[in-house]
Amino acid sequence: MKRKLWIITAVVAVILIAFGSYTVYSKRNNRPRTVVATRQKVYLIGIDGASWNLMRKPMAEGKLPNFQRLMQNGSYGPLKSFIPTKSPILWTSIATGKKYKKHGIGNYVAEKDGKMIPVSGNQRITKAFWNIVSDYGLTVGVVNWWVTWPPEEVNGYMVSDRYRNGHPEKLDQPVTYPASLIKELPPVGTSMERYMEDRRKYGLPEELHPDAESKNIEMMVNSYKQYWSQDRAVRESCRRLIASRNVDVFGVVFRIVDVSSHLLWTYLDLKMLDELRAKDAAGKLTQQDIDRIDEAYSKIVGGVYQYADDILGDFISKSDANTNFIICSDHGFKFEDGRYGHASMKTPPDGIVILAGPAFRKNYKIDGATQLDITPTLLYLEGIPVGRDMDGTILLHAFDPSFIKLHHPTVVDSHDHGKRQQGQALSSGQDQEILEDLKSLGYIQ
Numbered sequence: 001m002k003r004k005l006w007i008i009t010a011v012v013a014v015i016l017i018a019f020g021s022y023t024v025y026s027k028r029n030n031r032p033r034t035v036v037a038t039r040q041k042v043y044l045i046g047i048d049g050a051s052w053n054l055m056r057k058p059m060a061e062g063k064l065p066n067f068q069r070l071m072q073n074g075s076y077g078p079l080k081s082f083i084p085t086k087s088p089i090l091w092t093s094i095a096t097g098k099k100y101k102k103h104g105i106g107n108y109v110a111e112k113d114g115k116m117i118p119v120s121g122n123q124r125i126t127k128a129f130w131n132i133v134s135d136y137g138l139t140v141g142v143v144n145w146w147v148t149w150p151p152e153e154v155n156g157y158m159v160s161d162r163y164r165n166g167h168p169e170k171l172d173q174p175v176t177y178p179a180s181l182i183k184e185l186p187p188v189g190t191s192m193e194r195y196m197e198d199r200r201k202y203g204l205p206e207e208l209h210p211d212a213e214s215k216n217i218e219m220m221v222n223s224y225k226q227y228w229s230q231d232r233a234v235r236e237s238c239r240r241l242i243a244s245r246n247v248d249v250f251g252v253v254f255r256i257v258d259v260s261s262h263l264l265w266t267y268l269d270l271k272m273l274d275e276l277r278a279k280d281a282a283g284k285l286t287q288q289d290i291d292r293i294d295e296a297y298s299k300i301v302g303g304v305y306q307y308a309d310d311i312l313g314d315f316i317s318k319s320d321a322n323t324n325f326i327i328c329s330d331h332g333f334k335f336e337d338g339r340y341g342h343a344s345m346k347t348p349p350d351g352i353v354i355l356a357g358p359a360f361r362k363n364y365k366i367d368g369a370t371q372l373d374i375t376p377t378l379l380y381l382e383g384i385p386v387g388r389d390m391d392g393t394i395l396l397h398a399f400d401p402s403f404i405k406l407h408h409p410t411v412v413d414s415h416d417h418g419k420r421q422q423g424q425a426l427s428s429g430q431d432q433e434i435l436e437d438l439k440s441l442g443y444i445q
């Protein structure tokens with residue numbers, strides 16, 4: 001009898017696997033959810049501030065082979081950004097598929113007891129992809145995503161963005177989920193030799209000569225070594241985690257392209273800067289002028305993109321036949337009002353998106369993608385329904401028709417079962433340091 005039951009169970013299992021559908025039980029709320037098993041793995045790699053206009057030249061020179069490889073193996077194009085063009089808001093939109101009024105993260109800082117303190121993750125009022133993926137019983141790993149402290153309980157692990165500030169002992173809540181994970185990660189901080197080695201390797205200016213006009217630049221220059229050491233620690237954490245823990249969806253954000261792009265334009269030839277500033281003031285700036293200064297700037301900042309390219313190489317070397325890449329940025333950079341930036345511009349500069357791997361069309365240019373489409377696209381890749389309350393849609397035109405044929409897109413009204421309560425911003429011993437960091441980038445006064 002027992003044997004018969006076993007045979008029936010096995011037959012049912014085979015049928016379910018053959019039809020690619022099975023039921024999983026969420027660990028967190030025991031609600032059974034059915035997903036159509038796509039068995040696709042995802043590496044979602046965020047590169048804060050990455051911008052096509054500054055990548056064109058190093059790419060043409062063959063200096064970004066991993067970006068190029070992914071583009072040839074996927075769909076790519078501009079990724080529309082939004083106002084306010086601020087990283088915590090935008091990365092939360094990317095992670096939720098919702099505009100900031102629906103996700104609740106509206107700035108770098110929040111007010112608590114009449115004081116400005118850094119915004120914290122408990123202020124988000126809707127689920128992010130890591131919650132939804134967990135609800136459906138799939139596994140997820142998240143590293144250094146903006147506004148993820150305190151870390152959330154997920155079906156996998158989370159290294160919150162406060163890890164990069166070092167000194168987790170200054171926080172009265174863990175910096176990772178599970179809390180013990182921090183023991184496996186490298187400490188943040190790097191020696192001057194190591195930093196100079198990176199600077200030479202990627203051809204970054206050795207002598208920092210800040211532009212006297214920018215009051216923030218001196219602070220920023222002093223922080224630059226710190227930014228390199230943060231991204232270095234995040235990169236090493238990713239290497240360790242993707243080697244030790246296999247998850248269905250892995251997401252990370254790197255920040256060095258953004259902070260470098262804020263700083264390094266002050267190395268542009270002053271004559272050129274003055275000439276274009278004068279033209280701009282007279283309303284005579286042409287597309288040709290913009291192309292010329294973009295090219296000049298990409299010679300300076302190109303090394304940072306090479307560094308990002310090396311990071312992609314880490315992930316490519318760990319990918320297999322079922323791995324899909326989603327590479328994106330929250331905004332780009334453009335020359336406007338005599339400087340390079342992304343905030344307070346007439347229109348926010350587009351970011352980048354590359355969708356590569358077995359599920360996607362190859363070497364295919366897409367248009368019209370917005371950062372609100374990233375989470376719906378990721379959920380579809382995993383066979384999870386998209387929420388009707390999301391502002392973005394699945395980037396179906398980026399997918400290979402054979403994938404669409406096999407996997408019908410599904411929807412639910414919402415993944416939020418009752419609204420998440422917005423918590424008060426949480427103070428910590430890192431607040432001062434984080435506020436200084438934001439000041440040095442000119443994000444707050």
Ligand SMILES: [Zn+2]
Pocket residue numbers: 048049086087258330331
């Ligand atoms: Zn940003």
